[in-house]
Amino acid sequence: MSFGAEFEQRVDALVAKYPEPKAAMLMVLWEVQKDKGWIDPESEAWVAERLGTSPAQVHGVVSFYTMYKQKPMGRHHIQVCTTLSCMLRGSDELMDHLKGKLGIGEGEVTPDGKFSLCRVECLGSCGTAPMFQLNDEYHENLTLESVDRLLDGLD
């Protein structure tokens, strides 16, 4: 498999920042996920070859960090913080509302592939709870109404 010349250049630039190629692992995996949407076994093998390590080593890394997706998720990936500060400000009600609205449970994707929903641990947004991360963006001080407005407006 090949990612193309432009991708290779990005990887080269990342590897050059570190004393050892393997140190670029997390950053290279981010690039893979950005291009593919998730990290498949083929890509793990490619990264292993490129950084001079084994596919098992790469898979060990991918499966350790929660943000690497080991399967395709929805186009709009919702990660609800449910740790203590958010819980005190209503994250359980928020989660229940989202499950009902989207018709899916935690870790699931809607049949049309539009939404996926996950419960995550503290996102460092405790002063603006409750909140969730929608793809890369934080959405804070949420109410059930503001969530409806936000999600109903997405394509």
Place this chain on the structure above:
Amino acid sequence: MEKVLTRNIHKENSQSIDVYLAGGGYEGLRKAVTSMSPGDVVEAVKKSGLRGRGGAGFPTGLKWSFMPKEKTKPHYLLCNADESEPGTFKDRLLMEQDPHMMIEGCMIGAYAMQADAVFVYIRGEFVHGTKVLDKAVAEAYEKSFAGKNICGSDWSCELVVHRGAGAYICGEETALMTSLEGERGYPRVKPPFPAQAGVWGMPTTINNVETLACVPDIIVRGADWFAGIGTDERNTGPKLYCLSGHVQRPGVYEAPMGLPLKELIYDLGGGMLHADRPLKACIPGGSSVPVLRAEECDVNLDFDSLAALKTGLGSAGIMVMDSSTCMVKALLRISHFYAHESCGQCTPCREGCGWMERILQRIEDGKGLQQDIDLLKNIADNIEGRTICALGDAAAWPVQSFVTKFRDEFQAHVDEQRCTVQGAAHA
């Protein structure tokens, strides 16, 4: 108090190097590099009394002095921007709103320890903060505050932003190093300490974002100025407090080290969220530190005042709980966090955290057994001090403190097989 760490955050384009420079930015780095020896910088930071803002409160100057004075191999400074302690969101504010203050602190620290490179390890979820930092780093290179011949001197040092990918444990300093090397984030046994053999086996120092952000002003305004702020000579400087939970105005507040907790909750924070629900409990330093009962909350928020109450300032994540809070449910949520985030290396933590969570779930579900409360305490006691890193202690302390200080409530859950807290929400 005059704002120090947050003095720029409300300015227009506060992230830009031009705004930072207009406010006197990078004068500290220039002064250090052009008129002070690395040893002078270390001494100034020692004299300031600055203690680490990431959780442990270790004296920063002393930590810096552990690095070898003679350079025989590369030295590294790692900026710990993996802010993940529940209840903590101050480093995010600094990085997103005023990244150059932290970068200047990084470069002064790098000069003091003669580092060849600084790696800023930022948590993966902070996508916006990463973008802001990337731009700020490029600006710093452009103006020769990073890279070759810094401030026109013959000293050079690289500055690299490295993005994590979602793992609380990587905020632990040795796990951060392992993660930076491209591995699963497993903590390492100390010794060797990072200053002896750190990342890639080289002398390394790890400092928190807020700690490094304090450094430029120590250099420009002097160690005595910094040491004059705060409770006493062991608890110095300006401090960011993260207030969350059942208060009117949660958020990050800057005040001198030693701010009274009640002043934070009732004055700065605007008081309790609901007028008819008084304070029940407060966790003063992120979810890892022991909880305080309401009657223990007449305390100043500094390292030693909180240590005297057998809790800690930690990362200054102050989580406020009112009378409607079910302590079983609150502790269950905390224990779930540690069970989820345990890296799995050490048996007491890997097995114990899950075991505690399952017992708490049982009590919460109204199926608790009479022996469960003592069992929880027993498991926590057998995790504490028996693991490679402090995550084990961090999982044990909330359990020990909740079941001891709120024993009646846990007992009532077991006796009645339900929650007896007035107004508590149970999902």
